[in-house]
Amino acid sequence: MTDASRPEANNSAADVGAPSSETRALGFWTCTALVVGNTIGVGIFQMPAALAPYGLNAVPAWGITIVGCVMLAMVFSGLARTYPRDDGPYTYTQRAFGSGVSFYVLWCYWVSTWVTNATIAIAVVGYLAVLVPSLQTTPWLPPVVSLSLLWFFVFVNCLGIRTAAWMQMVTTVLKLLPQAGIIILGVWQLVEHPSVYVAHVPPNPASLQEVMAASSIALFAMLGIECAMMPAGKVIDPARTIPRATIVGTVATALICLCISIVPMLLIPQAQLSASSAPFADLFGQYLGAQYGRWLALFIVISGLGALNGWTLVVGDLTQAFARHGNFPAALGKVNSRAAPVYAFLLTGVAASITLWFNFNASMTKVFTFLSVLVSAACLPLYLACSLAVLVLWRQGKITRVGFRELTWFAAALLAVVYCIYVFIGMHREDLLWAVALAAAGIPFHWWAVRARAVRHISARPAAP
Numbered sequence: 001m002t003d004a005s006r007p008e009a010n011n012s013a014a015d016v017g018a019p020s021s022e023t024r025a026l027g028f029w030t031c032t033a034l035v036v037g038n039t040i041g042v043g044i045f046q047m048p049a050a051l052a053p054y055g056l057n058a059v060p061a062w063g064i065t066i067v068g069c070v071m072l073a074m075v076f077s078g079l080a081r082t083y084p085r086d087d088g089p090y091t092y093t094q095r096a097f098g099s100g101v102s103f104y105v106l107w108c109y110w111v112s113t114w115v116t117n118a119t120i121a122i123a124v125v126g127y128l129a130v131l132v133p134s135l136q137t138t139p140w141l142p143p144v145v146s147l148s149l150l151w152f153f154v155f156v157n158c159l160g161i162r163t164a165a166w167m168q169m170v171t172t173v174l175k176l177l178p179q180a181g182i183i184i185l186g187v188w189q190l191v192e193h194p195s196v197y198v199a200h201v202p203p204n205p206a207s208l209q210e211v212m213a214a215s216s217i218a219l220f221a222m223l224g225i226e227c228a229m230m231p232a233g234k235v236i237d238p239a240r241t242i243p244r245a246t247i248v249g250t251v252a253t254a255l256i257c258l259c260i261s262i263v264p265m266l267l268i269p270q271a272q273l274s275a276s277s278a279p280f281a282d283l284f285g286q287y288l289g290a291q292y293g294r295w296l297a298l299f300i301v302i303s304g305l306g307a308l309n310g311w312t313l314v315v316g317d318l319t320q321a322f323a324r325h326g327n328f329p330a331a332l333g334k335v336n337s338r339a340a341p342v343y344a345f346l347l348t349g350v351a352a353s354i355t356l357w358f359n360f361n362a363s364m365t366k367v368f369t370f371l372s373v374l375v376s377a378a379c380l381p382l383y384l385a386c387s388l389a390v391l392v393l394w395r396q397g398k399i400t401r402v403g404f405r406e407l408t409w410f411a412a413a414l415l416a417v418v419y420c421i422y423v424f425i426g427m428h429r430e431d432l433l434w435a436v437a438l439a440a441a442g443i444p445f446h447w448w449a450v451r452a453r454a455v456r457h458i459s460a461r462p463a464a465p
Helices: 007-015 028-039 043-082 089-097 099-131 141-158 161-192 208-222 238-267 270-274 279-288 290-324 342-358 364-395 404-426 429-441 443-460
Strands: none
Touching: 028 161, 028 238, 028 290, 043 089, 043 099, 043 208, 043 238, 043 270, 043 279, 043 290, 043 364, 043 404, 089 099, 089 364, 099 141, 099 290, 099 342, 099 364, 099 429, 099 443, 141 161, 141 290, 141 342, 161 238, 161 279, 161 290, 208 238, 208 364, 208 404, 238 279, 270 279, 279 290, 290 342, 364 404, 364 429, 429 443
């Protein structure tokens, strides 16, 4: 095979604005920690309360969600393996659909990332209130604490990617402890007191509509499987590291989610679970005592803080990528002495802060449910576009090698497209309208970017003799 026919040789279009190898600092374990750490934040711990109204319909919803996310992980892995020099999903989608579609897809995802940070901060405070009761009695304190957490991790990421990566590794290891505790509690109750699993069975009848709606909410707990792919320019040996980290991280996360999601649904009465702001702390407190609930809450807070750190890293890198490709002001792409895009972190920190502040008026569970579906709706265009990109690039002849691995990749892309459409159908009309509104909000920025590139092109022309 000649160099020209290799997939890696097809990267000339993406080389402009791609990061240099000097900034690459993320290896396999760090990327896996980024996937697991960002996916298992506090979403999975708030999810039982958000899914409680759907009863046992949440179980098949989880199954569909996990299968769909594994297919998406295969899509992302294949793209990273085939185009290792690309600047992440921005360039993947640009190859298949052009800069316009790429902008709007990544714009929606960009919005979803700082909304995610606001959602995580709200959920962290919900569990922190178990440890600090004054958070439940002082109305102004929860938003202030949430904002403080947001900005602490903006500061951490401004110290450089190595500092952020180190913190991600530590918090990921710590956050796996409460998962193990929940699984052990569930098995213990099943062995010692099996009757408790049928004492509070939700009465909801089987409903396809409820399964589809629950799938839209459950997807939020799995968002983050793409995180090894997002900072592609900072990954060591991306052709090997990103696929391995994405698959390992996604499968590990899926197994954990499957194991711990059903336990509170069957052990806590539906009405109580629906109103809970810390369902797993309530679970431990009910069966083991309040002190165990507080210990669990502590580890869940650590889990949420790790996710907040990881998502801050991702949104900063994505903002920097927008600036590299000329879609945001160039200042947002500038880095400090530690190679951190400070202005990008500051901008997204402000956006997350505004979202958080205006959503602290409603109840914790309602805010979490609304923002989680909003984030899922905003992420879906990226998932759908990357899945379609595989099929389009194959159809256009830009993926020339077709072996067993590629055929498996194409099949996964097709199933991922079906899954994304399924989730879109399951969403409420209001959530879809919000997603459309988010995309529409990017129109002025895209218009500005196109106009700015045209001006630069004209000014770069040689003067007439």
